[in-house]
Amino acid sequence: MAHIRPTESELEILQILWEKGEASVRDVHEVLLKNKDAGYTTTLKIMQIMHEKGLVSRDSSARTHIYRAMVSQELTQRHLLGKMIDNVFNGSVGRLIMQALGSNTASAEELAEIKKYLDNLEK
Known part of the structure; x- marks a missing residue:
């Protein structure tokens, strides 16, 4: 990915995924709540956008979608x-x-x- 341009919110989520390896939206949301007031639907929407941008992958094979960072x-x-x-x-x-x-x-x-x-x- 030549032009890595995550927003500040996307970067916060990437930090969590880099640390955890992979996580559900709920897992990411719980970490974000420790530092700021974030709505679950906002976290979900940001992660969906990150998937569209290619910043994260999403495994939809299970009921709970699991996300993984696609950028190093x-x-x-x-x-x-x-x-x-x-x-x-x-x-x-x-x-x-x-x-x-x-x-x-x-x-x-x-x-x-x-x-x-x-x-x-x-x-």
């Missing part, structure tokens, strides 16, 4: 990050990283991982 988490993140770098940080990866590290507190473990990654890039 890594490719989706890479695509969205690339768009964000271009649109928000004027194409500068350095600005993105400095903003991310300046705004959020990274754990010592995360900082060590980042340093190791940067060292490997320099080699």
Whole structure:
């Protein structure tokens, strides 16, 4: 899928499906309710639209339809990050990283991982 353009709501659902592997609308809806007030029919409609867009597959062989993400988490993140770098940080990866590290507190473990990654890039 060349143009992965999930909406914010679709991305929330994809996150759940990436974590669970597969889920019914009810399963997804219950996770969404932990963080926001969402109607079941709204969740169902979004997932039906996602199926039409090819973002998820739907197994209708059982009474309860089971959905599975059809787009990879890594490719989706890479695509969205690339768009964000271009649109928000004027194409500068350095600005993105400095903003991310300046705004959020990274754990010592995360900082060590980042340093190791940067060292490997320099080699």
